[in-house]
Structures are given as structure tokens and as C-alpha cells.
Amino acid sequence: MVLQTRAASSNTSACVESEDDALSYMSGPENDPSLASGKPDITAMVKATMADVPKAALRFKVTVPKIVEKQASERAKRQAAKQKKDQSKQKATTKGKNAITKKATPSSSKRKVLGDVSESDTGDVQEEVQPRKKAKPSVKEDDEDVVEAQEMYEITAYILVEKTLPPPQRGSRAAKVAEADKYLQRGPFKFKSTDSYSTFLVAISNALPCPVLNILQDKITWKPQSPKNATALLLGGATGYPALIETFRNKKPAIVMLTMPPPSKPADKPEWDTGEGKQTDKEFDYSNLELPSTGQHVVEQRIQFDKAVGPFKQELLAKYPIGNNALFPQKRIYADKMGSYWDLTDLRIGVWASHLARGTATLDSPPISNQFDQAGRIHPPRASTASIPREAAAPTIALTPTALAAAAIPAPAPAPALAATLTPAPATTAATPSLMELIMINMLQQQLSSSNANRLGTSAIAFPPSAALPPATASALAIVPDISHEPAEPRRAIPNIELTAFCSRYAIDDVDRKRLEKLEFRPGDDIEQLSPAEWRDFAGFLQLSWSRIIRKNKDFLLDIKAGVWKDN
Incomplete structure (x- = not known):
């Protein structure tokens, strides 16, 4: 707030050279406006002094009641704000927060500048008080840097x-x-x-x-x-x-x-x-x-397989021992209700045991597998001369083609009917051959037509005692042809071909070749009888690749018949 005054007359101010001279000049009763009424007035004296010598105003402190009250109110507000700030700091400290505060340096109070004091024409001093603008409290973000403690987990x-x-x-x-x-x-x-x-x-x-x-x-x-x-x-x-x-x-x-x-x-x-x-x-x-090698993987798989199916294999071996069927004294045989027979090889035992471990088969019923399909059946051996009863002292006769031609052969009857009527042969006449002779001739014809192996002239067959054979007739010679001149077709043996040459000719890659080595495959083996447990689980073939191997193995057998392959 500034007090504006009007300067004194130029004559009075010009004659004043210093503050001491001004005070001595104004000390006279004629120049003291406070004595005009006969009573000294300090305020009037100060105003008069300030009007005459503006520099002397700096030696006095103006205390206007309104200004003093307003300044006191501002000081109270600043004190309350400071106390509130201190309380917030103390509260943050109690909660475990690290507070770093920077104290703001209070700005120095400025002196109040007094303006000119103007004096009216009547000599009265007019005081104009202008309110000072309220300073906005400047709050800086840097004044208080609070670092919150991290939540631990x-x-x-x-x-x-x-x-x-x-x-x-x-x-x-x-x-x-x-x-x-x-x-x-x-x-x-x-x-x-x-x-x-x-x-x-x-x-x-x-x-x-x-x-x-x-x-x-x-x-x-x-x-x-x-x-x-x-x-x-x-x-x-x-x-x-x-x-x-x-x-x-x-x-x-x-x-x-x-x-x-x-x-x-x-x-x-x-x-x-x-x-x-x-x-x-x-x-x-x-x-x-380090990863185990492929061989170690195969060995580990084989060990795990044996541990899983080992007990079931022992049960199968105990239930189906060697010689359990009289028709096959040297084999383990499984016979179903329809009279079909299967040789229980190690492969079939393993497949059956693996299905027993999974619960898809029983000890009395084999699993549904290509190992037990109709193509894998075996047939009992054909009736031989050793199974035909004969008398103890029966002499043996050498049956030659001429003797066979001499026998009058009637129309052959079915084998079961003949076997059912098989009885000791009665005595026959010289003109009619015995029933036993007819049976033996029929059996020999079947063997010759199926195998084309032995010649009738080189076989010696034991017959029961009978009469001498009748002489040959033209009709008998027509019925029994002379087959001694028919050439027997030789059976080509499978040559010993290396697996590498087999794979090279039939475009089999190295992966499939190694899988075949796991199976110990030789070109020409009957690999169609293998179970999925062997070619898929053990060797690692897929369905398509295994089908290609089977097809190429068949091509190999056809090439053998065509004479493409020969022994190395």
C-alpha cells in the first residue's frame, strides 16, 4: 500500500539541502502545521515531514490498521498451511514411506514502497490505500519427492x-x-x-x-x-x-x-x-x-515290452505246451471250434500276450489280428501209409507202373467215405483188386498230382496180404496214364540277395532300410505275417511305408521267377 503525496512548493524544497536542515527548518512554530490548532499532532507532523522531504519517509513505519489486520490474516494462513504440510509428512512417515522433503527458502519480505503524497488545494493530505495482490502459493513438485516402498511377494x-x-x-x-x-x-x-x-x-x-x-x-x-x-x-x-x-x-x-x-x-x-x-x-x-541312441531306444522298448507281457507269455506257454495236439506232435497248437489250427510261434505268442496285457483277448480266445486270420492256418498232414493198419506178418510188394496199370480202377469215392469203410480187406479173387489197393492207388495219384516230385517207379509201398494182381487190360491202361515221361517243373529257390542291393533296385531309402534291419529282414521273407506290434511299434514303420515294402517284396519274388535275380 502506497501513500501518495503532492510535493511542496518549489521554493520551500529548493532551500532544503539535507534532512537535518529540513528538520531544523520545520522545527519552527511558524512552519509546524500541528500547532495550527494549538495542540501538537504527531500524525500531522509526520505527514508534513513526508510531504516536504520524501526521503525522510524511509525513517518511519506506517501502521495503518487495515493493512496490519490483513497482514496478520495472511501470516495465519501461511502458518496453518505449514502445519498441515508437516502433519502430512508425519503421517507418511508412520506408514513406512520414505519421505524426502526439500525445504523451500522463504522469500524475503519486501519493503513497502510509499508513493507520492498529494496535498489538496485546501492543504489536507489525501491518503489512498491500494490493496496488494494476494500472492499465489507456489507449490513445486520437486519440493517433496516421495518414494513408495515396493510391495514384496x-x-x-x-x-x-x-x-x-x-x-x-x-x-x-x-x-x-x-x-x-x-x-x-x-x-x-x-x-x-x-x-x-x-x-x-x-x-x-x-x-x-x-x-x-x-x-x-x-x-x-x-x-x-x-x-x-x-x-x-x-x-x-x-x-x-x-x-x-x-x-x-x-x-x-x-x-x-x-x-x-x-x-x-x-x-x-x-x-x-x-x-x-x-x-x-x-x-x-x-x-x-545326452540323448540315448536309436539302438538304446530299441533295447529299452524291448525290455519294457518284455516286462509288461512276460507274465502273460508264461501263462500261454503253460496252457499250450509243445505236443498238445496229436496231429502236430512237435508244435504248440491252438484249435478253434471250427477245426482250424494255428501254430503258436514266438511271434504269435507275443502278439497274443500283448493283447492279454491290454485286455483285448483271453487265454481261450486269441485276439483279432492278422496272425490269427484264415491265411495263417495250418492243415494236418495227409494220411500216410504209416497210419494204415496192417497185419504183423504182412509181406511187402514192390508196386511198379506195370502193376498199377494192371489194376482195374473204378470211379474214386470221397475220402471220408473211404476212411469210414476202412476195414480189414477180405480175400479177393484174381480178377478183382482189393479195396485197400484201390485206396492206396488213389492216394498215390493225389500225391503225384499235387507235388510232382517222386516217381511211382521208385517208391516201395507196403500192402496188406492180398492175391496177385490181375493182368493189365486196355481199359486199365487208359485209366492210369504213364506219367513217367512228364517233366516236373523245377521250383526256383530264393537267391541270397543283400539287403543293400534289394533297397537300391527297388528305391527304398535309408530310413526304411534301417527299419528292415531291425526286423532282420531278408529279401523274399513272408513279411505279411508280421503284426503291427513288430513293424509299427518295434521297427517304426507307418502304414503307407509298410504297404510299399510289402509290394516291393512281391515284385522281388516275381523278378525271381522271371530270372532277373541270381545268387551273388
Whole structure:
């Protein structure tokens, strides 16, 4: 607030040279306006002095009641604001927050500048008071820097160390690898959200275990356990570590999956600090990263298969011993209700036992498999001369083509009817052959027509005692043709061909060739009798590739008949 005054007359102000002269000048009773009424007035004296000498106003403190009241009100407001600010700081401190405050330097109070005091024409001093603008309190953000304490929570981590997978063979598709064969699992371990990145690395090194320096930090990836299809993110060292922590702030459960390559192998085996003041000489076990070879896989599968089906195989062997059927004294035979027979080889026993383990067959009923289809049946041997009863002292006769032609052969009857009427032959006349002779001739004709092997002239057959054969007639010679001049078609034997040459000629790749080696296949083997447990589960063939192998094996047999292949 400024007091404006009007300057005194130029004559009076010109004669005043200093403040002391002005005071001495105004000390006279003739110049003292306060004595005009006969009573001294201090306010009038001050105003008169200020009007005459403006510089003298600096020596006086003007106390206007309105101004003093307003200044006191402003001081009270500032004091209340300061107390409120102090209370907020104290409250933040009690809640565990670290408050760093910067005290603002109070601005120095400015002196009040008095303006000119104007005097009216009547000599009265007019006082004009202008209200000062209220200063807005400046609140800076930097005045109070509050760092909130982080909320601490725990995170569980699992480590998946990558294994080195063998490259797929040339010309073959990459086989599917189980999840357990892709990674070596380590952990779990827990760390806190307030842990530093270096503490996090020490926890990883303890879980592996390995030195911290051997961890390939730039190749560590992470993702939450759920959802399963979450994208793996690169950890990114100390820069990306806070992003991992922030992801699990409000996520339950807080489980992270860490994927990393194996730690680098150190040149020596130094000890390292585990972070707990202890030294350890443990190192990462690299042998767990080695995948078993294909041969080891096959052996392991075979061992597991034997363990699973071994008890069932023993039950089958006990129920179907060798010689359990009189028609096949040297074999294990299964006979169904329709009179069909199957030879229980080791392959069929294994297939049957595997189905017993899965519950798809019983001890009395074999499984539905191509090993037990109609094509795999065996037939009982044909009736031979050893099974025909004869008298103890029966002489033997050499049956020649001439003797056979001499027998008058009637129309042959069905074999079951003949077998049903098989009785000791009665005595016959010289003109009629015995019934036993007719049966034997019929059997010989069947054998000759089926095998084309032996000549009738070289066989000696025992007959029961009978009369001498009658002389040959023209009709008998017409019925029994002379087949001694018919050439027998030689059967071509399967040549011994190497599997490599077989695969090269019929365009079989190396993958299928190795699968055939597992089956111990030789070109020309009857591979159609193999079960899926062998060619699919054991050897690793697929349905289409196995069909191609069967077709090419048939082509090989046809080429043998055509004379393409010869023994090496």
C-alpha cells in the first residue's frame, strides 16, 4: 500500500539541502502545521515531514490498521498451511514411506514502497490505500519427492535346460520328440520381487548348479506357467528383469518357466560362492543332456515290452505246451471250434500276450489280428501209409507202373467215405483188386498230382496180404496214364540277395532300410505275417511305408521267377 503525496512548493524544497536542515527548518512554530490548532499532532507532523522531504519517509513505519489486520490474516494462513504440510509428512512417515522433503527458502519480505503524497488545494493530505495482490502459493513438485516402498511377494521359478537334439537323417522326416526329451528340468526355487538381478542369477546358479559366470544370460527366456500358449520372452538381463517382476505383481499363481541353453563348460573346476557364505565344488551334470541312441531306444522298448507281457507269455506257454495236439506232435497248437489250427510261434505268442496285457483277448480266445486270420492256418498232414493198419506178418510188394496199370480202377469215392469203410480187406479173387489197393492207388495219384516230385517207379509201398494182381487190360491202361515221361517243373529257390542291393533296385531309402534291419529282414521273407506290434511299434514303420515294402517284396519274388535275380 502506497501513500501518495503532492510535493511542496518549489521554493520551500529548493532551500532544503539535507534532512537535518529540513528538520531544523520545520522545527519552527511558524512552519509546524500541528500547532495550527494549538495542540501538537504527531500524525500531522509526520505527514508534513513526508510531504516536504520524501526521503525522510524511509525513517518511519506506517501502521495503518487495515493493512496490519490483513497482514496478520495472511501470516495465519501461511502458518496453518505449514502445519498441515508437516502433519502430512508425519503421517507418511508412520506408514513406512520414505519421505524426502526439500525445504523451500522463504522469500524475503519486501519493503513497502510509499508513493507520492498529494496535498489538496485546501492543504489536507489525501491518503489512498491500494490493496496488494494476494500472492499465489507456489507449490513445486520437486519440493517433496516421495518414494513408495515396493510391495514384496514371492515368485516360484522352474528351469528348463535345452537338450541338443540329433539332426534328422537325410531324406526322412524329423521324428516327434517327447517333451521330456527336449528339456532337462531343474528347480523349483523361489525368489522375492525385491531381489536384485544379481541375487536372481545366484539363485539360478544354485539350482543348476553352476557358476554364475557360466550362465548364458543373453539367451534366457521366460513365460508364465499359465496360459500354456503364452509367448516366451527374452529376459534381457538387468534391463528386462523388472518386467518379469511386474508381470507377477497381481498374478496368481506366480510361477515362471525359465528356458535356457546349457551353461558353458569351464576350463577347470573352480569353486564359487553360493551367496550364503559357503563354497561348493558341484558342477552341472552334462551327461543328462545326452540323448540315448536309436539302438538304446530299441533295447529299452524291448525290455519294457518284455516286462509288461512276460507274465502273460508264461501263462500261454503253460496252457499250450509243445505236443498238445496229436496231429502236430512237435508244435504248440491252438484249435478253434471250427477245426482250424494255428501254430503258436514266438511271434504269435507275443502278439497274443500283448493283447492279454491290454485286455483285448483271453487265454481261450486269441485276439483279432492278422496272425490269427484264415491265411495263417495250418492243415494236418495227409494220411500216410504209416497210419494204415496192417497185419504183423504182412509181406511187402514192390508196386511198379506195370502193376498199377494192371489194376482195374473204378470211379474214386470221397475220402471220408473211404476212411469210414476202412476195414480189414477180405480175400479177393484174381480178377478183382482189393479195396485197400484201390485206396492206396488213389492216394498215390493225389500225391503225384499235387507235388510232382517222386516217381511211382521208385517208391516201395507196403500192402496188406492180398492175391496177385490181375493182368493189365486196355481199359486199365487208359485209366492210369504213364506219367513217367512228364517233366516236373523245377521250383526256383530264393537267391541270397543283400539287403543293400534289394533297397537300391527297388528305391527304398535309408530310413526304411534301417527299419528292415531291425526286423532282420531278408529279401523274399513272408513279411505279411508280421503284426503291427513288430513293424509299427518295434521297427517304426507307418502304414503307407509298410504297404510299399510289402509290394516291393512281391515284385522281388516275381523278378525271381522271371530270372532277373541270381545268387551273388
